[in-house]
Amino acid sequence: MNLDNIRIVLVNTNTPGNIGGVARAMKNMGLHRLYLVEPRQYPHEEATWRAASAGDVLDGAVVTETLDEAIADCQFVVGTSARGRRIPWPLLDPRKCAERIDGIADDQQVAILFGREDRGLKNEELQACNLHLNIPTSEDYSSLNLAMAVQVVCYELRMLLAADSVPATEDAEWDAPFTTREQMELFYEHLEQTLIDVEFLNPTAPRQLMARLRRLYSRVRLDEMELNILRGILTETQKRIGKR
């Protein structure tokens, strides 16, 4: 997928601040091509302020008088839509939609359309689309802010690109090797002896103390550096009480 082949098209945006918010959301996720179809007020200082460090996206925005001009050269057009339109259309959530675009935006031009803040896209605009996109929401309040909707869609595109660069597990970027079973057993022996030395553990009535400590350190999964720290504490403790 080449994000440079994907344009975000805002149709008849009413609030200039939203245009700025969209520009920032796009740049944060690596998109740059913004089209504005007949915006009510643009350029506007509120747009510039909300764009923050995405002024270059605003500067490069293409303003057109009609939707047709904005998407004439596109091979694939997606329109954001509320659900329940009269004529059903292929409808996907942002994740599935991003997966569809992934295969197309290698070498084709893709447009993603976002409608007016209050009324969305008109039926005839939606009928220019190959696919409709719906962002899942709470039934209590389903109207997303325009820039938020763009953020979610661009985030899903980014997630596809980032699949390799974001850690897939919590351990991926750890800076020390995790301990082996053998190291842990030596630690438990050392811990148990120290607890006996400090007379916290009575070897003739040990109860479940060591079992509980094993469960604790198993869950946390120590790395070697942490293990060295703990063993250092035990060794020093033993020295202090004259057992080593």
Added chain:
Amino acid sequence: MNLDNIRIVLVNTNTPGNIGGVARAMKNMGLHRLYLVEPRQYPHEEATWRAASAGDVLDGAVVTETLDEAIADCQFVVGTSARGRRIPWPLLDPRKCAERIDGIADDQQVAILFGREDRGLKNEELQACNLHLNIPTSEDYSSLNLAMAVQVVCYELRMLLAADSVPATEDAEWDAPFTTREQMELFYEHLEQTLIDVEFLNPTAPRQLMARLRRLYSRVRLDEMELNILRGILTETQKRIGKR
């Protein structure tokens, strides 16, 4: 997962408008519990304006003086973080993070922390967390607006809840059955005959015309209503030229 067990905690928010944007993003995705740790200006009309129809989330927000107060009763705490902190911490993207929370928020209290607009969370705040969360961004511009970051994280939680309610395929909500092979063969026969009747197709030199038309209608996958429309057109065409 019970979204009522998940709170969004904003630490030292500088811009009141962002608090309103967060409230709206939360309610759109079905979250309601907002905590504000020492906000710079709150309440504020800009917050109210940006919240739009999520005023109830603002009204219910809990303002605290310290982070500890906001998360004291939580069993699981997630902190949003830039990458590359000095001491590595378990780090996940918003999707994996939502999957972790999913199993916990059935019956435990979960907090998701978002830091200051300019500097994020401090190291000691991050060290109060069980897990760190990082939103993938473009390297060119990695600083998301605060409300946008909350939107993305709440969206991922919503997606887990919505898994069953959003169509998994483009066809899921179609309103007419798709055509069978047999219906399509009858259509192609009818089409071919009509093209011969109107002398568009020369049966002694047919070239690849029908193959191309078959490929077209195969790709689009007609439903029965559409097929009836097309066959109606063919029948009327034949009638008009006296072939039927």
